[in-house]
Amino acid sequence: MRPDLKVVADLVGRDKRVLDLGCADGELLVNLHHQRGCDGLGVDVDPDQVVRAIARGVSIIELDIDDQLDEFSDQSFDVVVLSQTLQATRHPASLLRQMMRIAGAGVVSVPNFAWWRHRFGLLTTGRMPVSPALPLTWFDTPNIHLSSLTDLEALITTECGFTVDQRVLLDSAGSPTRVRGPYNLLAAGAAYLIKA
């Protein structure tokens, strides 16, 4: 499993009912089921991914998380996961509110646009950053709402009124990393456990 998905799985915990938004082919859900006894449902909008997930026996619902999350009832899950997806959605703030309506906890992982390599590349070349954390060029990327970690934390807490229960900083391979100093400069990404 991808190292960042393992971090997400650790934040989800055991024996939870999990909704994975933007679950792709369901790799995280398969792992959560086998390794952590979780019972999960995936959501994705890409037909190829949905068929791949179905072929693995993953429960998956094809819908658009930008405007169809009303299909899920209030507090019908324990945890909602949004792994490397928030930055590709149209309304991140309302999506966070939807997540916390559907479950009491949310796990969000994002790339950090303010990582020093991104800053350095932009400063020296004057071009939009391309890195292991942001592998696609600006015109190919699905990411339309990139943020720094500081920005995201402000959205979670100040704008939406939720709390950050845990933060795991990630290196450019998506593995957990210990950072000494300003993490908004030094971490390539992060995963958050959010509580209402």
Place this chain on the structure above:
Amino acid sequence: MPTDCSTSIGQVETRHVVLFDEQNPLRLRSGAQLTRVEVAYETYGTLDADAGNAVFLCHALTGDAHAAGLQDSDDPKTLGWWDNLVGPGKPLDTDKLFVICPNLLGGCRGTTGPSSTNPDTGEAYGLDFPLLQMTDFVAVHRALMRHLGIERLLAAVGGSLGGMQVLQWATEAPEEVGHPLVIAASSRLTAQNIAFSAVARAAIMQDPGFAEGRYLAEGSSPEMGLSIARMMAHITYLSEQAMDEKFGRRFQQAESRGGFGVDFAVESYLAHQGVSFLGRFDALSYLYLTRAMDYFDPFADPKAVERLRAAGTHVLVISFDSDWRFSTAHSRRIVRILTDGRVPVSFREITSPWGHDSFLLELPDYHRTVRAFVEHAGDRIFPHAGRSSLSSGDGNWR
């Protein structure tokens, strides 16, 4: 779409079996009994020694037991109604699976229905035939399954009314159904759905030939009413776009003839649908089957979802975006109820311009979804399926 017989399973035969008789009558949910129930069915492929590869097809309102293959190997017109889905190498692969398709109770294509002879009177039942519910269709399916030596299906598949039977079966006996595929179906008709059926039934019952349902004894026939019912229903099976693409405003002849006869191509098409229906369908069956749909509401039983959850049954729900007979909202309702009830469920809305009829068509995106679900269900039969999947390692068929 062109008829392709080269990939079909070849010559098939409809068989008949009496599943209920005087010693073992069929007790309907209403309390009424049927002392003789004969069922017409077809099977394709070979049942494994452990009877673990059986897939049950439930047909829609006007379908029959002949789902796949050719009834006459020289006549492509005798190809089964779901041949594009069922056959060697197809999504329901008859090289691996044993596929069963019966005509449903109350039908008119070989299974006992309201135009069958009432053993008590020696005449056709007519309106003396008891009203049917979805669970009664399923009771007969279950009896056929056992008759064939099968305890548990690998999957049950149905579109429209067929999907409703699959849903009923799954909520009633989820452990039997294995993997239910509920396609272009509904868990509860809307007022508009019921209204369409009401008009169809009115057309039949107000035809003088209907003779209070005694038309077989009287030697009359509600042909006009039945063909009007079919014409109207057919409008609801196609999307506006599909009709536009098929017919537009073209005239049937080179030039418009005016008047009130058949002039537009779409009128000719509907007239043909209406007339060709008469040869293969019975007005009383139309009444009984549509009525069973009107009252269908499986989730009114508070235990229905609980049973599905306890069995861990994974349900696949599919809708088509241009279907307005049973729109995606109908499927979403099923998905919402199952999700809230913590039942494993997958859902896809397939893009198709063809409306409700899409479930019968060979649409690659639709067919690959069915294939993925069924191959995972039978990952012991399909060796390439199931790797790094939810069922690998736990040794169960999920």
